[in-house]
Amino acid sequence: MIDWTPFLITLKLAFITTSILFVVSIPLAYWLAYSKVKLKFIFEAMVSLPLVLPPSVLGFYLLVAFSRESPLGQFLDNYFDLSLPFTFPGLVIGSIIYSLPFMVQPIQAGFQNLPLALKEASYTLGKSRLQTIIKVLLPNIKASLLTGIVLSFAHTIGEFGVVLMIGGNLDKTRVASIAIYDSVNKLDYSTAHTYSLVLLLFSFAILAVVYLFNKKGLRAVK
């Protein structure tokens, strides 16, 4: 009998991570797209860092930062009674940081590809920056938003290094990719096959959806 719990944990993690990332990334991507601050490149590099950093490195530093020996870990423990290592909230925070560029970059590119005149025209019609973002900019970058959502979701599902470092291999934190690794270690190839096939099909379906909608989005722009 296949235990589907790792998939439920994975989907829950991906859903929560993507939801939080969506809310956080819109203002961040807007700032990166339009800000003229000279040191912007530093923030762009920080956002993109998870793309090139080995997941184990990121996971290690997060584990150290969350531990009770660190100032951050002590602060969270003392003031919020929160311990992040080897817990689901810890997994969520690690996933958010790890998938940040997958949400921010498509949205930033979407903003940058819009004609500046759209934003300016909205201001001349009496609309504030927030109204302009909600009523004009976001509706015109739907394809970018969808790309960000789907890529972040898919990337969170495929995580291994970061979640292993922060969450370990416990029942409450074992996501699908770790369950595959665990099954192989136990020489349970049948379960590993099943888990792997489900992840493979799911990942393919997600990417197919992205390309389908991007094609439609491009056609609408034309």
Added chain:
Amino acid sequence: MIKFDIHKQFTSHGRVVNLSLKAACEEGKIIAVYGKSGVGKSSLLRMLSGLTVPDKGVITVGDEDWFSSSAKKNVKTNKRSIGFLFQDYSLFPNMSVLKNILYGVEGEPDQELIDRIIAIGDLKELLDRKPETLSGGQQQRVALAIAIVRKPKLLLLDEPLSALDAEMRVKLQEEILAINSIVKTTILFVSHDLPEVFKLADEVLVMEDGVFTKRGTPSEIFASEKVDVMGEVVSSDEGENSKSLRILVDGKIIGVKIPK
């Protein structure tokens, strides 16, 4: 009365441009800003709209300061009562034509005004369509309706008809005049097109080297044959009631009839 005395230095095409512009415009008048490319005509409109901040100076509309460097005051673009018709249409692709027109209307829409503007612009058949399905002329007619429907104190037109063919240009000129006869706003427009200036403008501000060098009615400004600000007069015919000029501007011959 709309008054401004503004200064701005910027770099355009590798060249430093110093603008020092001072004028007072009577309310309800249509004023053309005329000058060669790159002298800063569009920058003037952008400063009046708040999209570009002047280095120093003052902009006063009625009894309200929109910008005052000495008082460190700069009213944001969205708080200024303006309409801005850009050269490149700038309709919102996600909205229908009707939603575009209503986008800038605050509070309860003035349905009678909206209906009249839609009728003048011949937009009734287009209301449910998306901007991408419209021709250039249709898009600019919608953009004009959007800018004017909120009854701005100052309407800024940045070469609004330059991308249109001659027939559509004339139609839009008629529309601008018809619409302004209803809302009676002050219009400042940038144009390279002399017939357009003659058709629309009550007054012309000639801009050279970053300052206004001449001001007057189109006939006063362009009656002289030494109109070096716009180009070279290649021929001139004196008629009984008018004088016809053929002028070389940017490689094109333009015909202008000046009433006597």
